[in-house]
Amino acid sequence: MAKDVLHELRDINSLKSRRNNVILIFLCFLVGIFSGIIVGTYTLILKKMSIFREFFTTNLEFYKIAIGIVIFIIMGLSIQFMLKKYPLISGSGIPQVSGLLTKKVKFRWFGELITKFVGGILAIGAGMSMGREGPSVHLGSLVGSGVKELTKRSEVEEKYLVTCGASAGISSTFNAPLAGVIFSLEELHKFFSPLLLICTLVASGTSNYVSRMILGSQTSFQYNFVLPEGIPYYIFAIITVIFCIIITVTGKVFSYFLLLTQKHYRNLKLNKYIKISIFMIIAYIVAVFFRDITGGGHELIEEMFGKNVMLKTIIIILLLKFFYTMFCYATGAPGGIFLPMLVVGALIGKVYGEILNNYFSVPNEIIVHFMLLGMAAYFTAVVRAPITGITLILEMTGNFSYLYMLIIVCTITYILTELLKMEPIYERLYFNMFHKQILEEDKEKKRIQKRAKRLEILEKWWKNKKIEIGIKPDGKNVKDKIVTLLIPVGANSEFDNKMVKELKLPENLLIVSVRKAGKDSIARGDTLIQSGNQLVIITDYRTAQEYAGELRERGMKIVD
Incomplete structure (x- = not known):
């Protein structure tokens, strides 16, 4: 009778959850x-x-x-x-x-x-x-x-x-x-x-x-994109890798100057209304004499796709667009860097393509080719979101023949950003915006760390005993061996936005680490768990078999 009632209650909860969904x-x-x-x-x-x-x-x-x-x-x-x-x-x-x-x-x-x-x-x-x-x-x-x-x-x-x-x-x-x-x-x-x-x-x-x-239903960029032909494969590979290096380095420069100008503008000892008034006079002068660099830059990209422009002129436009974007964003006015960032990437590609065309006799089609790749690669370098960059350029152009090249260029660029230890620009901006709160949280964590005397012992024990679940350890008493469970945390699940000490886990289960973006941090009582993390839990093989499914469900299922 009790089992029937329990089963009925589960059905009601399931129905309620589905209705809410x-x-x-x-x-x-x-x-x-x-x-x-x-x-x-x-x-x-x-x-x-x-x-x-x-x-x-x-x-x-x-x-x-x-x-x-x-x-x-x-x-x-x-x-x-x-x-x-x-x-x-x-x-x-x-x-x-x-x-x-x-x-x-x-x-x-x-x-x-x-x-x-x-x-x-x-x-x-x-x-x-x-x-x-x-x-x-x-x-x-x-x-x-x-x-x-x-x-x-x-x-x-x-x-x-x-x-x-x-x-x-x-x-x-x-x-x-x-x-x-x-x-x-x-x-x-x-x-x-x-x-x-x-x-x-x-x-x-x-x-x-x-x-x-x-x-209207037209794509963002109206241009007939054609893959360049007649270039030897090894030459094409070399110039592509060089281009990725240039994009990565300039992407790092973009992030550096964006944060630097923001900091200096904030530190100017002037009334905010006076500062913005002075800047708006500059904005008017720029709109009069340098119209091409104003606004997001959508028209500028389309113009550069189909227009022959002197190399020196392109370089000047690139530099002006780059630094004017820095100054505009520093004011804090409501506006983003998303499209200006793509424009800068396209202009770098234009400059690179013009140099190859003018000085190395590479076919003219290479110019638009590198403009297109430059947008996706620059987005990858600055934002560190390669899949978004690839998909965005494909949908903006409506040309899926570039999929393979976009994957190659964005992958190379992403690897280079890893080697240079570049941080995503939006994470840096997020830290700058909420740095006081983040620093307070860090201070509290350090205070608690000093009291946790057993952490080093726990870490060594975990490293020595780590055995991935699903791989039975050698030995006769397999059920007595220590195994590791990796439990993903979904958005708004039972584990999301809770501290380790708030989780109610069965006995013999110990959270030793919280994995974020592939990196482990030792789990403490006040460690905050967020969606996208993985809980690294150690236990014996028997307990793992019993509770692994339940833990994964709790880590993914949405709760009200």
Whole structure:
């Protein structure tokens, strides 16, 4: 009788869980619709703003110059006022989304949605070298947070809705639904469950469909890409490897200068409103004399694809675009580095291709070839998300014949970034934004470490006894041997966002390490476990057989 009651209770819980999953998927569908509308409208208005900017920066007369400067300063002051009210709208917004997922911040979704939308239009509309893609991720995430608040869903489901919003933002702005899904999983979560995958697919696909109704269905880059022919294989391999080295080094330079200019701008001893006013005057001058480097740079890439430009001119445009992007992002205005980063990669590819064509008689097709590879490789070098980079370029161009070359170039670049120990730029920006909280957490961890006298003994014991599960150790008493269980932690599972001491494990199970990105850290009572981690648990063979399945289910199953 007791067994029947227990079985019935399990069926009820299973039904409730499935019903919640269906509701969650429907809410992700709504997030996709609203994200598509908002991001599509955002993109459309930004295109119109370029016409507004050109009116005040071309066919100049004194009155137009005076009015233009005044308007630019007013736009800058408005941006700074919004930043004061809602600090989290600054920059691209991707570090803020990561901060929400790791419980560093809470969104004030409605106010931040409005100010991020308007602030981004003012900043990018004024010609700042910033992209709409990062803000689109943030806008989609704010929509997800808003849906959670309005429907009064749990905090567990908020993570799903916010992640789906981020995916929808990328999908809408680039017309790249698969890249939106992969970016959310690779960059934001770094781990996924089947439910999270289907939720992001639903939101990304829906958002893409809605935005196409607003912006049209064409790919981001309208150009007939052709693989270069007639180059010996070994020559092609050599110039490709050299190109990857150049991209990796310049990617490291990009990250260095981005953080450096941000730091120096923050340390300027001037009133924030005065600083932004001075910068907006500079932005007006740049819009008048260097129009090519303003905005995200989408038109610049398309122009470079099909236009013959002197090598010296390309180098000058590359340097100006590079440093103007640094200065614009340092102001903290709502705008991202996503597209400017791709533009810089494409320009480096253009320079490299022109040198090969002009001085080594390599066919002309090599120029566009390296521009295309440069975008994906530069994204890989700076963001350290190769799968997103590959998928994004494939969907933006609509040319899947480049898949093999993109895989090769991004893989080589990723290996080089590993050798140079480069950190993803969004993780660096995330640390800079929340460094005080992170440092406080580190201090607390160090304090507890001093009291844990048995850690060294435990670590040595684990190393000596480690035997991967599934491989029976030699010897007759196999059930008495020590084995290791690797338990993955899924988003919003029973183990997610809990400390080791809070987990209720059966007897004879000991967590010795928490594995993150392939690196182990010794598990302490206050060690925080997050989605994407793996718990390294040691136990005897008999206990492992009994509880391995249960632990994996607890590590992956979503809880309310």
